[in-house]
Amino acid sequence: MTxxxxxxxxxxxxxxxxxxxxxSEALSAGGDYADLYFEYLTSTSxxxxxxxxxxxxxxxxxxxxxxxxxxxxxxxxxTDDLAPEKILRAARTAALIASGPAQQSVQGFKESAxxxxxxxxxxxxxxxxxxxxxxxxxxxxxxxAYDPRIVQVRAGYADELRQILVVGSDxxxxxxxxxxxxxxxxxxxxxxxISAKGQSGGGGRVSIDYFQTEKxxxxxxxxxxxxxxxxxxxxxxxxxEMEVVLGPGWPGILLHEAIGHGLEADFNxxxxxxxxxxxxxxxxxxxxxxxxxxxxxxxxxxxNVDDEGSPTQNTVLIEKGILKGYLSDxxxxxLMRMPDTGNGRRESYEHIPMPRxxxxxxxxxxxxxxxxxxxxKRGVYAVNFGGGQVDITNGKFVFSASEAYLIxxxxxxxxxxxxxxxxxxxxxxxxxxxxGNDLQLDEGVGTCGKDGQSVPVGVGIPTIKLDRMxxxxxxx
Amino acid sequence: xxxxxxxxxxxxxxxxxxxxxxxxRAMKSGATAAxxxxxxxxxxxxxxxxxxxxxxxxxxxxxxxxxxxxxxxxxxxxxxxxxxxxxxxxxxxALALAKVTSEDPFVALPDPSELGLIAGDLQLYxxxxxxxPPEQRIDYARRAEKAALDFDTRLKNSDGGSxxxxxxxxxxxxxxxxxxEYRRSYCGLSAAPIAQSExxxxxxxxxxxxxxxxxxxESPEAVGHKAAQRTLxxxxxxxxxSTRVPxxxxxxxxxxxxxxxxxxxxxxxxxxxxxxxVGKLGQKVAGENVSVVDDGTIPGGFGTSPFDGEGVPTxxxxxxxxxxxxxxxxxxxxxxxxxxxxxGNAARGLAGNPGIGSGNFFLNPGTSTPxxxxxxxxxxxxxxxxxxxxxxxVTGDFSRGASGIWIENGELTFPVEEITVAGNLxxxxxxxxxxxxxxxxxxxxxxxxxxxxxxxxxxx
Numbered sequence: 001m002t003x004x005x006x007x008x009x010x011x012x013x014x015x016x017x018x019x020x021x022x023x024s025e026a027l028s029a030g031g032d033y034a035d036l037y038f039e040y041l042t043s044t045s046x047x048x049x050x051x052x053x054x055x056x057x058x059x060x061x062x063x064x065x066x067x068x069x070x071x072x073x074x075x076x077x078x079t080d081d082l083a084p085e086k087i088l089r090a091a092r093t094a095a096l097i098a099s100g101p102a103q104q105s106v107q108g109f110k111e112s113a114x115x116x117x118x119x120x121x122x123x124x125x126x127x128x129x130x131x132x133x134x135x136x137x138x139x140x141x142x143x144x145a146y147d148p149r150i151v152q153v154r155a156g157y158a159d160e161l162r163q164i165l166v167v168g169s170d171x172x173x174x175x176x177x178x179x180x181x182x183x184x185x186x187x188x189x190x191x192x193x194i195s196a197k198g199q200s201g202g203g204g205r206v207s208i209d210y211f212q213t214e215k216x217x218x219x220x221x222x223x224x225x226x227x228x229x230x231x232x233x234x235x236x237x238x239x240x241e242m243e244v245v246l247g248p249g250w251p252g253i254l255l256h257e258a259i260g261h262g263l264e265a266d267f268n269x270x271x272x273x274x275x276x277x278x279x280x281x282x283x284x285x286x287x288x289x290x291x292x293x294x295x296x297x298x299x300x301x302x303x304n305v306d307d308e309g310s311p312t313q314n315t316v317l318i319e320k321g322i323l324k325g326y327l328s329d330x331x332x333x334x335l336m337r338m339p340d341t342g343n344g345r346r347e348s349y350e351h352i353p354m355p356r357x358x359x360x361x362x363x364x365x366x367x368x369x370x371x372x373x374x375x376x377k378r379g380v381y382a383v384n385f386g387g388g389q390v391d392i393t394n395g396k397f398v399f400s401a402s403e404a405y406l407i408x409x410x411x412x413x414x415x416x417x418x419x420x421x422x423x424x425x426x427x428x429x430x431x432x433x434x435x436g437n438d439l440q441l442d443e444g445v446g447t448c449g450k451d452g453q454s455v456p457v458g459v460g461i462p463t464i465k466l467d468r469m470x471x472x473x474x475x476x
Numbered sequence: 477x478x479x480x481x482x483x484x485x486x487x488x489x490x491x492x493x494x495x496x497x498x499x500x501r502a503m504k505s506g507a508t509a510a511x512x513x514x515x516x517x518x519x520x521x522x523x524x525x526x527x528x529x530x531x532x533x534x535x536x537x538x539x540x541x542x543x544x545x546x547x548x549x550x551x552x553x554x555x556x557x558x559x560x561x562x563x564x565x566x567x568x569x570a571l572a573l574a575k576v577t578s579e580d581p582f583v584a585l586p587d588p589s590e591l592g593l594i595a596g597d598l599q600l601y602x603x604x605x606x607x608x609p610p611e612q613r614i615d616y617a618r619r620a621e622k623a624a625l626d627f628d629t630r631l632k633n634s635d636g637g638s639x640x641x642x643x644x645x646x647x648x649x650x651x652x653x654x655x656x657e658y659r660r661s662y663c664g665l666s667a668a669p670i671a672q673s674e675x676x677x678x679x680x681x682x683x684x685x686x687x688x689x690x691x692x693x694e695s696p697e698a699v700g701h702k703a704a705q706r707t708l709x710x711x712x713x714x715x716x717x718s719t720r721v722p723x724x725x726x727x728x729x730x731x732x733x734x735x736x737x738x739x740x741x742x743x744x745x746x747x748x749x750x751x752x753x754v755g756k757l758g759q760k761v762a763g764e765n766v767s768v769v770d771d772g773t774i775p776g777g778f779g780t781s782p783f784d785g786e787g788v789p790t791x792x793x794x795x796x797x798x799x800x801x802x803x804x805x806x807x808x809x810x811x812x813x814x815x816x817x818x819x820g821n822a823a824r825g826l827a828g829n830p831g832i833g834s835g836n837f838f839l840n841p842g843t844s845t846p847x848x849x850x851x852x853x854x855x856x857x858x859x860x861x862x863x864x865x866x867x868x869x870v871t872g873d874f875s876r877g878a879s880g881i882w883i884e885n886g887e888l889t890f891p892v893e894e895i896t897v898a899g900n901l902x903x904x905x906x907x908x909x910x911x912x913x914x915x916x917x918x919x920x921x922x923x924x925x926x927x928x929x930x931x932x933x934x935x936x
């Protein structure tokens with residue numbers, strides 16, 4: 001997209017002169033850098049519950065966030081009114097972080113070459129509402145037809161189109177139109193007095209055909225129903241340390257919690273991360289190579305440019321067990337004299353950008369998944385997860401399995417309930433003794449929270465074995 | 477930084493007239509019923525880290541949401557665009573959406589007789605939250621952090637001290653003639669120091685104070701000292717062997733468990749059969765010592781409002797009385813689904829259908845102090861923090877990461893981490909053997925210290 005096509009120039013009549021004026025105002029009290037983030041977000045969501053379309057909602061949110069950096073200080077203000085006087089007022093507010101002579105903003109912007117990661121003919125947001133509705137109804141029907149024990153089905157379809165314009169006083173100029181669609185499904189299975197739930201979902205920066213051809217409503221319905229039925233027969237998980245095998249795909253949330261957050265540059269710049277000072281040191285077994293890659297086509301965690309206007313990258317975090325790099329935004333890269341990895345992200349124009357993950361995954365190894373399971377005498381095989389959380393400073397992290405099984409003498413046996421795994425980030429991956437050849441990325445459901453800001457992310461992992469991890473069940 | 481946040485608010489529009497106008501236009505365009513919500517607000521926040529200002533943020537924002545009914549169909553739209561163009565887009569969009577939703581016999585606005593609001597001053601708003609001059613706001617944050625860092629030489633680093641203030645106005649109008657509005661204010665102060673032990677390992681913790689008026693905040697020094705103590709007591713934490721011992725949950729984590737009970741008792745979870753409390757009305761679900769109340773009317777409360785998200789007055793609802801489940805928490809839709817009456821717990825964001833929100837939701841305090849509860853325990857665990865979200869409300873299964881302090885012969889001894897505590901909420905409610913006297917609201921959900929027996933700790 002060129003700047004002339006951007007909605008902010010077309011619909012809101014913003015000119016290059018306006019942008020220069022706003023940036024000058026932002027730097028009127030000094031400061032090292034200022035940027036403007038314009039956002040126009042349209043979203044649609046539909047929910048089917050008890051086979052009825054109970055909710056349909058559409059909305060628009062638009063605004064501009066203005067940031068001024070002065071040393072380690074950040075001044076921030078935003079407005080949801082794009083009238084020039086409102087933007088100028090916000091610029092003056094953000095400017096108050098600095099106290100010095102006015103700084104000059106560059107005259108003229110340069111647009112850097114960006115990726116083209118969204119191969120979307122018609123953004124889902126522009127697709128016919130009836131077509132989306134049909135997808136959700138199909139999921140409801142498929143889940144109910146899957147098994148008579150499925151007693152409740154809730155299916156949802158949500159999409160958005162985020163149009164952004166980022167300009168900076170260093171000449172940064174970037175526009176992007178970011179589509180995102182997500183399908184989600186929850187089922188309740190009931191047998192006698194026992195109830196259980198199953199969940200599935202997926203999507204990405206895709207058009208609606210993705211759900212008609214690649215990952216259909218029937219696919220998600222079968223998955224959520226299968227999980228709920230398995231949980232009906234699940235037994236108490238064991239408690240204590242044991243061998244743990246993670247299945248491929250979404251269990252990559254291990255990487256997100258155990259190391260990803262700890263490698264975000266802001267925490268390391270401030271020395272508050274358990275990983276601070278470990279660059280070049282061993283933090284994982286030599287079978288582990290982990291990257292954060294914002295450039296994978298169509299993935300939920302991918303973006304052409306980050307929310308500071310920098311192109312996303314493929315960044316090696318851990319190479320053969322050695323810590324190689326951090327995830328950085330403009331501020332941390334400047335203060336740490338390290339490269340900006342294009343990981344400056346924010347939830348919306350109301351938020352200050354900070355280093356965030358995109359798609360974080362471990363590269364495939366050489367072991368076959370079957371061999372990995374066969375090697376375990378007694379342990380847990382976890383294949384699906386709910387959420388996770390990490391304490392950056394002491395490195396402790398947890399993630400909760402929604403589908404897990406016992407492994408006994410090399411065989412996958414009973415399904416388990418109530419199973420949270422807990423570990424310590426800087427040494428969890430040193431216990432990885434086998435890495436499968438079956439790398440998978442997740443279906444596209446992840447949302448990451450940090451400092452109250454949510455952004456879409458992806459994870460991935462091949463089947464791996466950890467020699468020791470604490471399993472938080474109630475059984476023996 | 478501008479001290480007067482009104483500078484950025486949208487004082488030029490009468491929000492109430494706007495809400496009523498949006499409702500009228502929806503009705504004129506073919507809705508059979510309509511409800512509009514309009515909000516505006518201002519926010520200020522600052523973080524001071526290692527004595528220096530790290531961020532200063534100030535802004536105002538606004539938005540409106542519309543829910544339209546066409547017969548038994550419902551749909552909604554929202555926007556931050558208050559222009560003529562924006563409003564007609566909002567109205568037409570909602571009516572177009574209502575053509576695709578299903579007929580649902582339970583969909584309706586509240587009964588006209590149920591609408592209304594609590595009169596009188598609920599003490600929700602004070603403009604003193606912005607009364608400090610900008611330098612003093614920063615100074616508040618700086619003092620809280622400094623008090624923490626000066627407390628002990630092992631406190632060498634920090635995630636900073638912060639001061640926040642915000643105000644918000646909410647207007648709701650519907651086609652049954654209801655129109656109400658209220659303002660709320662908020663301010664908060666926190667400190668998050670980091671302690672380092674001799675071997676270099678670090679621990680972080682924090683403390684905070686929140687209030688609806690500035691004068692009610694604890695002093696920055698008190699917040700800093702408490703944050704320092706909470707952080708220092710974690711230094712040298714270690715893992716313990718898996719075991720089953722009595723567990724004492726500190727207020728903060730007990731409140732998190734009570735939050736799970738709120739979710740389980742909410743009408744949405746019940747009619748979707750997604751809660752372990754389904755079908756338990758009138759039955760014993762907890763020990764006789766357990767009573768749980770939701771009260772949206774407490775003056776100055778964080779969960780207080782004169783009316784809920786559908787224009788129904790808030791009220792006091794006893795959810796569990798002496799262990800017996802007395803009421804679910806309901807909005808109009810979930811009440812109609814379950815053949816009950818709304819409890820005034822509709823929660824309305826700008827988008828979508830109303831959900832269920834709490835008033836001030838609390839567990840009735842007992843008589844023992846936390847110290848007395850701990851003193852009774854020979855071997856046990858005092859849990860001070862949860863990590864992760866391992867709670868399944870359908871089954872009641874509970875398994876969360878935890879850290880805390882080991883109890884030996886009635887005394888707190890060494891810090892513990894990298895363990896999980898697990899059980900089932902059904903059993904946990906029945907195994908609350910002690911309830912502290914220390915009920916204290918730091919949010920809309922509050923719980924005194926609890927001792928729960930029979931849970932499993934997983935560690936080494």
